């Protein structure tokens with residue numbers, strides 16, 4: 001690992017005085033469906049939360065929508081019952097999906113759940129896909145921000161390179177108060193031996209740029225690693241990035257626990273295997289199996305040590 005050299009390079013930028021000794025907060029991405037594809041209900045989320053907390057100590061999850069499977073309605077009461085916090089999301093890509101998620105938030109993200117709703121992500125990798133300019137997404141973020149209970153943060157999730165190269169600057173200057181930075185050494189076709197160096201480089205690049213545009217660490221909005229992870233056995237290899245249980249465990253302990261030690265909050269993709277998830281097509285044009293990215297199996301058993309101890 002090259003943590004110490006990167007730490008020297010960027011520690012002045014990264015560490016606000018208040019955050020010197022704090023370890024980052026770990027969260028997990030969580031899907032709205034049971035392994036059989038049916039929609040989770042409140043009690044399913046409660047069981048998810050029990051397993052996540054028991055295995056990792058985490059009390060934070062994020063979703064990719066607010067309306068899929070009626071997730072805002074079911075997950076917020078579950079979070080209240082189990083003392084969890086949640087980030088919900090809005091899919092702004094079409095007017096229809098934007099309105100569906102917005103209406104779900106208006107209906108269910110009420111003051112009653114203001115403590116459970118940590119934030120709302122507006123847009124997942126829209127800059128990576130080239131769908132919006134910074135100004136266009138900022139309008140959507142401000143639209144959602146207006147309907148949220150006071151104190152609930154709001155901002156975009158995008159790939160590290162798009163948050164580092166200026167594409168998102170209008171959103172940073174516009175005052176979004178939450179940024180999620182996605183970084184996958186796996187999708188950068190890195191061998192596991194260079195995976196944590198790559199993840200640290202990705203995160204440091206995005207964080208440094210956001211801090212610079214925001215005008216310094218004390219003016220910087222809250223930043224989380226939005227998604228990172230590594231597939232275990234059964235997943236697809238991506239060039240030199242090989243899916244295996246051993247590599248997934250190594251990635252978790254070196255890259256995920258390492259980044260938390262560095263003081264950065266992050267979400268691991270994903271909490272559990274999703275057997276119903278369709279294959280995706282990678283940048284190499286080949287179909288990739290996305291069913292085996294869970295830190296836990298579909299029946300909620302940890303695949304490796306998730307305690308970061």
Ligand SMILES: *[C@@H]1O[C@H](CO)[C@@H](O)[C@H](O)[C@H]1NC(C)=O
Nearest residue numbers: 092093094095129130131132
């Ligand atoms: C977003 O971008 C992708 C890739 O360029 C494109 O296929 C898709 O149609 C776009 N969606 C919208 C809503 O513009």
Ligand SMILES: *[C@@H]1O[C@H](CO)[C@@H](O)[C@H](O)[C@H]1NC(C)=O
Nearest residue numbers: 190194195197198199201202
């Ligand atoms: C390892 O990762 C670093 C950071 O992303 C990169 O600059 C370097 O080229 C990588 N090394 C190899 C051998 O791919």
